Amino acid sequence: MIGAQPGRVSVLRAVFVPLDSASRNRGRVTRARAALAGQSLAQVAGRLGREVPTETRRAKGWAGALCELALGSTAGSRAVPDFQALGIELKTLPVNRMGKPLESTFVCTIPLLDVGDTEWHASRAFSKLRRVLWVPVLAERSIPIAERTFGAAFLWSPSSDEEQALRWDWEELAGLIGRGRQDEVTGHLGRFLQVRPKAANSRVRRRVRDEEGLEVLAPPRGFYLRPEFTAALVRRHLVLPQPDV
DNA sequence: TTGTGATCATCT
């Protein structure tokens, strides 16, 4: 299938073919693929009786919400996994025609006041990342929202190497915030996991402790996975088109 | 108001 038509790879197929054999697919993953893979956002929305937004600027997060609706997630905006009983977090991942992620992936907001006293395995970040159902979406900006297409979902849990790498970043970043040095924490830090602002706008503030342990105000922050990290996951789990030569 | 879903806009 790969490169069956050189230069005109069937992107909608090749990008989204899962690597693991169909016989190993079970439960939620199988259903996710059956319900979504290869279908446009408009098709899925139509089946669910939802309108498709036309303005991308006002539709941030819409594909993710549509995906949750299609798969029956009920977590809403609570800080718990999307499928709580299964401990599975659902994330759409915008990719280009080569399957390369177009954006970083939001993981969770950071509880600034106590992240420094939290263990990795008790952290929001770990609880979100321990099991993720990734749903690629072919979502280049040039493609109208309605025509963007769901790919083959794949279930991922961090390998021990991956977990170690994420934990390393998390401990550095959480440690800095916990010690009151949040001003030093920018998006430049962290090899795979980074910290970026997460708020309605840049004037929003939250309580956080300074270096003396006193409460002061600082911008809300969230953990994000860099595209380099998610790109490796996609490469491992899906068959991608061959680059043009 | 805060957390969820993320992508946008700008600068390097």
Added chain:
DNA sequence: AGATGATCACAA
């Protein structure tokens, strides 16, 4: 082009 910081919509 890619990454960082800013921003948009919605729900509880």
